[in-house]
Amino acid sequence: MDMYQNPYMALPGITPEEMGFLQQGTTDLTDEQKKYFYMAYSSKRKSSQDILIFTLIGFFGVAGIQRFVLGEVVMGLLYLFTGGFCLIGTIVDLVNHKTLATDYNRKMAYESFQMAKMSVPSTKL
Template identity: 45%
Template sequence: MKVFEHMPELEGDEMQYINRLLNDMPEDKIETFVRVYEARRKDPILLLILALIGFFGVAGIHRFFVGHIGMGILYILTAGLCFIGTIVDMINYKNFAFEYNRKIALEVKGELNL
């Protein structure tokens, strides 16, 4: 497993996805990818914390964090869709972060012409 050596904080589906993405890459390209990807990826735990803030402060901050501006505004105006949307996002926070991180990984790979 190449990825575990470079990014031990990854787990589960994200680790497998990044591992497949980097499978045929030379070591120097992997190191470049890892540096850029680590700078841009969103930590699932931080996403969960931001969703929790929606109960006690402003709902939707977690949506802005991953670039869903329209949904963030909707969450602010509807108190997280009456808290139901916030609860669903807290339950699915890992999948929510993985979806964002998968998009970022593909962008990074494309930018580096790998």
């Protein structure tokens, strides 16, 4: 596969499921909209390795950092004030770091898709 034809290959830590989701979600977009989508999505996306690192920092240091990074401020504060629910919540997040990243990335893909549809006019007839 050529990188020019599939820019999603350049995203760090992308899984086949995520790539399939992105390709399926952007089929109705024009080339300009796809470029805008890629630009918006790549700036918001979090890799599962990043979430794992933030969760490990939370395990050994300040609990809840991974939740703040994912935009879950209330959960981040709960983790912070309860020590990651006495480390049980942090351990669960260590196990589920890929799911946390996937859920967040799906939300960001939907948001980026909506932005791309609204910002760049469609020229399809």
